[in-house]
Amino acid sequence: MPTMNAKYISIFVTTDCDLGCSYCYAQQGRDDNVIDVEFAKVAIDDFFSKYPHRGIRFQGGGEPTLRLNAMRDILDYSRNKWGEVNVELQTHGAFDKETLKWIKDNVNIVWVSHDGLPDVQNIHRPDMQGGKTNLIVESNIKRLIESGITVGIRCCITTLNVDRQVEIVDYLSSLGVKTIYGDNIFSTDANEYMNHLYSVPSWQDYTEGFIKAKKRAKKIGVFYGSWLTVNFHSETTHNCSSCIPYPRLTTDGYVSSCDVTSLGKDGPDIFIYGKWNSNTKQINYNKKQSVILNSRSLENLDRCKHCSIGPYCAGSCAGKVYLKTGSLFTMDHETCKATKKLAHYLPLGMGKEEHEIEHP
Numbered sequence: 001m002p003t004m005n006a007k008y009i010s011i012f013v014t015t016d017c018d019l020g021c022s023y024c025y026a027q028q029g030r031d032d033n034v035i036d037v038e039f040a041k042v043a044i045d046d047f048f049s050k051y052p053h054r055g056i057r058f059q060g061g062g063e064p065t066l067r068l069n070a071m072r073d074i075l076d077y078s079r080n081k082w083g084e085v086n087v088e089l090q091t092h093g094a095f096d097k098e099t100l101k102w103i104k105d106n107v108n109i110v111w112v113s114h115d116g117l118p119d120v121q122n123i124h125r126p127d128m129q130g131g132k133t134n135l136i137v138e139s140n141i142k143r144l145i146e147s148g149i150t151v152g153i154r155c156c157i158t159t160l161n162v163d164r165q166v167e168i169v170d171y172l173s174s175l176g177v178k179t180i181y182g183d184n185i186f187s188t189d190a191n192e193y194m195n196h197l198y199s200v201p202s203w204q205d206y207t208e209g210f211i212k213a214k215k216r217a218k219k220i221g222v223f224y225g226s227w228l229t230v231n232f233h234s235e236t237t238h239n240c241s242s243c244i245p246y247p248r249l250t251t252d253g254y255v256s257s258c259d260v261t262s263l264g265k266d267g268p269d270i271f272i273y274g275k276w277n278s279n280t281k282q283i284n285y286n287k288k289q290s291v292i293l294n295s296r297s298l299e300n301l302d303r304c305k306h307c308s309i310g311p312y313c314a315g316s317c318a319g320k321v322y323l324k325t326g327s328l329f330t331m332d333h334e335t336c337k338a339t340k341k342l343a344h345y346l347p348l349g350m351g352k353e354e355h356e357i358e359h360p
């Protein structure tokens with residue numbers, strides 16, 4: 001999930017996936033839809049015409065590398081028309097050699113989902129038959145790093161690994177990883193049955209484990225971050241790019257501003273501000289909705305505007321706050337307490353730490 005400085009258009013490439021992660025928020029929408037490449041081309045032209053950024057991020061819903069042809073077509077078009085583009089990919093990391101080669105040739109930053117320790121990875125993120133995935137994912141992480149690609153790890157924190165965050169930093173560091181985001185999972189209607197082996201950790205356990213891991217990471221030259229700390233390095237008016245809004249294209253033809261709305265038909269609708277028209281080959285943008293999204297700024301958040309760390313949080317993640325409270329213009333109490341606790345221990349406004357890349 002990006003901060004406001006993440007300057008790219010995002011594309012939910014497909015709803016298809018070949019892993020069976022039990023906490024996956026997209027699991028109820030799982031099928032084999034693929035992004036309409038014509039839609040993506042028009043949206044890229046719109047975005048690149050409006051902003052100077054030349055960045056494309058491929059992500060889930062499902063697993064983008066299952067549809068290399070769609071990504072290939074989109075990048076060929078973008079590079080021919082707009083020149084060099086910075087490419088970011090979010091992947092489960094369980095791909096074959098051909099895919100590995102394509103990534104090496106085409107992608108600048110790869111975010112691999114790995115839950116920090118082999119035993120946890122294999123419980124959280126098995127394949128469809130329940131088989132282990134740690135070996136192939138860890139092998140691909142090492143191959144990517146060896147080839148000079150910037151690799152960050154997205155690590156989901158549950159009750160299984162919440163007390164093992166120091167161990168996670170050490171283990172991933174031993175694979176050559178320099179950037180890790182350890183994010184506590186939260187329950188939604190889509191994933192709340194999860195797995196009997198684990199559940200959502202308390203914010204107290206999460207922040208305690210995070211602070212210890214942060215210290216360890218600093219000591220060994222690794223960046224360890226959280227979705228709660230993404231704005232700690234400098235002041236902001238908006239929590240993330242969803243409230244600019246920047247586009248995320250869904251496989252069912254909508255322009256969403258937030259990762260939590262990866263399918264227009266499933267919503268939440270509040271983050272939808274455009275719709276592809278395949279007859280006219282145009283995107284109809286909803287300007288009124290863009291204005292509403294953009295107005296989620298610190299000055300319009302009554303519960304946050306006088307907060308002492310307000311400029312380093314700006315109301316926290318709009319998507320999660322909306323899912324938990326049903327409103328964009330409020331805050332979630334537990335998230336707020338966790339953010340304040342981390343802000344008490346971590347320096348604010350100190351500039352970026354070495355190795356940091358923006359939260360995916």
Ligand code: SF4
Pocket residue numbers: 001002240241242257258259260317318319320
């Ligand atoms: S508001 Fe949406 S896009 Fe932004 S950090 Fe939250 S989930 Fe991610």
Ligand code: SF4
Pocket residue numbers: 303304307308309310311313314315316331332335336337339340
């Ligand atoms: S820490 Fe809490 S009150 Fe302060 S800006 Fe964040 S959500 Fe709002």
